[in-house]
Amino acid sequence: MINMMKNVVLQQMGSKSSTNMIPIKNPIIQLPAKYIKEAYGRVHSIDTFTAIDGPGIRYMLFLQGCNLRCKSCSNPDTWSHKDGEMTSSKQVIANISKYRSYIEGITVSGGEPLLQPEFVSALFQECHNMDLNTCIDTAGQSLNKNWHMVLPHTDIALICLKSIDPIKYMKFTGMPQKHALQFLHTVQEYNVPFYLRYLYIPSLTDDYKDIDKFIEYSKTLNNLKGIEFLPYHRIGVSKWKTLGIKYPLEDIQVPTKEKIEEVTNYMRNAGLHVI
Numbered sequence: 193m194i195n196m197m198k199n200v201v202l203q204q205m206g207s208k209s210s211t212n213m214i215p216i217k218n219p220i221i222q223l224p225a226k227y228i229k230e231a232y233g234r235v236h237s238i239d240t241f242t243a244i245d246g247p248g249i250r251y252m253l254f255l256q257g258c259n260l261r262c263k264s265c266s267n268p269d270t271w272s273h274k275d276g277e278m279t280s281s282k283q284v285i286a287n288i289s290k291y292r293s294y295i296e297g298i299t300v301s302g303g304e305p306l307l308q309p310e311f312v313s314a315l316f317q318e319c320h321n322m323d324l325n326t327c328i329d330t331a332g333q334s335l336n337k338n339w340h341m342v343l344p345h346t347d348i349a350l351i352c353l354k355s356i357d358p359i360k361y362m363k364f365t366g367m368p369q370k371h372a373l374q375f376l377h378t379v380q381e382y383n384v385p386f387y388l389r390y391l392y393i394p395s396l397t398d399d400y401k402d403i404d405k406f407i408e409y410s411k412t413l414n415n416l417k418g419i420e421f422l423p424y425h426r427i428g429v430s431k432w433k434t435l436g437i438k439y440p441l442e443d444i445q446v447p448t449k450e451k452i453e454e455v456t457n458y459m460r461n462a463g464l465h466v467i
């Protein structure tokens with residue numbers, strides 16, 4: 193059943209991409225729901241209907257806690273590991289089942305969802321029992337052992353690399369880039385199809401040298417289904433103010449439509465599938 197689900201997902205995603213369907217190398221044994229251990233996680237918020245962040249209409253869960261401090265973060269209220277509501281996986285699944293008739297899958301985002309691997313793993317296994325596909329929206333910054341708990345149950349990953357340049361990455365997030373690249377390597381080992389996000393921020397990640405480096409790196413990746421181009425926006429700035437934290441990109445303007453078109457066309461002309 194899982195493989196069937198994965199193939200459905202891949203076919204849907206194939207309609208967005210020209211790459212061939214990828215064989216599933218790591219079929220796993222799906223436990224019946226009664227054997228899936230209940231796990232607890234800190235949930236920031238829930239969106240019961242979203243048409244972005246994965247294929248089709250989805251149920252989306254934002255988890256609490258993140259170790260990065262991205263300068264453009266739209267959700268700094270998810271950073272704290274203490275806030276959010278402690279929730280059981282079985283409770284979430286009961287809630288998801290109310291929307292089962294129209295959702296195609298579940299996406300778990302954050303914060304950083306890989307910091308709560310037992311919870312995400314339990315949710316994803318339960319979702320597979322309900323024939324729902326599973327998607328993780330992550331920066332890949334957590335312990336390696338966490339990846340091995342979640343990736344076997346993941347159908348799609350949305351990965352934000354933040355910056356291709358290791359020094360800029362560190363300045364932008366406060367964490368070393370190395371771990372994020374290791375995560376990307378592991379995602380490929382698990383054969384999980386993924387989209388890679390390019391965060392385009394004027395004066396920070398708009399250098400064509402970086403874009404060229406990103407293009408070259410992207411071409412080396414297996415199972416990459418496309419590039420999600422994310423131009424800088426100022427959604428979430430008010431949250432920084434509410435939390436009493438100085439917003440570090442106050443002087444940066446959002447890129448113009450023309451500039452976005454120029455850069456996305458540049459990537460497309462270089463052979464990337466930009467969505």
Ligand code: SF4
Nearest residue numbers: 258260261262265303
């Ligand atoms: S990884 Fe996401 S939640 Fe964490 S700081 Fe960066 S943008 Fe914010």
